[in-house]
Amino acid sequence: MSRISELRSQMGITMKEAAQQLDMPYTTYVNYEKGTREPNSETLIKLSKFFGTTIDDLLGSGNIPSGFSPLPEMKAIPLVGDIACGTPITAEENIIARVGVPAAWRADFALTCHGDSMAPKIQDGDIVCIRKQPTVENGEVAVVRIDGEATLKHFYRTGDTVTLMPDNPTACAPLVYSGIEINQLVIEGKAVGICRGL
Numbered sequence: 001m002s003r004i005s006e007l008r009s010q011m012g013i014t015m016k017e018a019a020q021q022l023d024m025p026y027t028t029y030v031n032y033e034k035g036t037r038e039p040n041s042e043t044l045i046k047l048s049k050f051f052g053t054t055i056d057d058l059l060g061s062g063n064i065p066s067g068f069s070p071l072p073e074m075k076a077i078p079l080v081g082d083i084a085c086g087t088p089i090t091a092e093e094n095i096i097a098r099v100g101v102p103a104a105w106r107a108d109f110a111l112t113c114h115g116d117s118m119a120p121k122i123q124d125g126d127i128v129c130i131r132k133q134p135t136v137e138n139g140e141v142a143v144v145r146i147d148g149e150a151t152l153k154h155f156y157r158t159g160d161t162v163t164l165m166p167d168n169p170t171a172c173a174p175l176v177y178s179g180i181e182i183n184q185l186v187i188e189g190k191a192v193g194i195c196r197g198l
Helices: 002-011 015-022 026-034 041-051 055-059 179-184
Strands: 074-084 097-102 109-114 127-132 141-146 149-158 161-165 175-178 185-195
Touching: 002 015, 002 026, 002 041, 002 055, 002 074, 002 097, 015 026, 015 041, 015 097, 041 055, 074 127, 074 149, 097 127, 097 185, 109 149, 149 185, 175 179, 179 185
Parallel strands: 074 109
Antiparallel strands: 074 097, 109 127, 127 185, 141 149, 141 185, 149 161, 161 175
16 A cells, blocks of 8 residues: 555654554564555554544545545654643653654654643643744743653743743642742743644
8 A cells, every 4th residue: 555655754754663653563564555465444544543644545545525625744753751731740751652743833742741730722641742942932832841850831931930830720730930940940842733532
């Protein structure tokens, strides 16, 4: 199935990496990609979710109906660990997998969220996609590292005070830093998109 090969190339991963992330034998994946073996319906669903497309697109039978848009250009980014949407937790710096996201997001990495302080916008288990940048505008959602711990919150700075604000104040109180405490804070990047139900 040449479409699988195209989608994998767009994600920037090898056949071996795709097979590992799909949790299937390498030779089985290669046979799917070369078209020497047809995937069953369950595998087609798994492949379509992995590549962020439809079964029709995988099979090459998907003429885009009027009023619908084609799949945007995709980019594979590393999923590097977890982040707290509540009390900060250690952000593990190891690549767990690669996820396909729209290239227009210009995301550099992704983290799995835990907690409900950013609900309902960002929910427990969502994958949040981050663009690396050292500063953000007031009100933007940022990954902020505090003494080796990382958290995801709205960032606000007024003078020598920084407030990291949750969306759900019943789950977590705002985190306020002032004076020399600000030196503990490092902005890792800006949240530019989320993936849910992967």
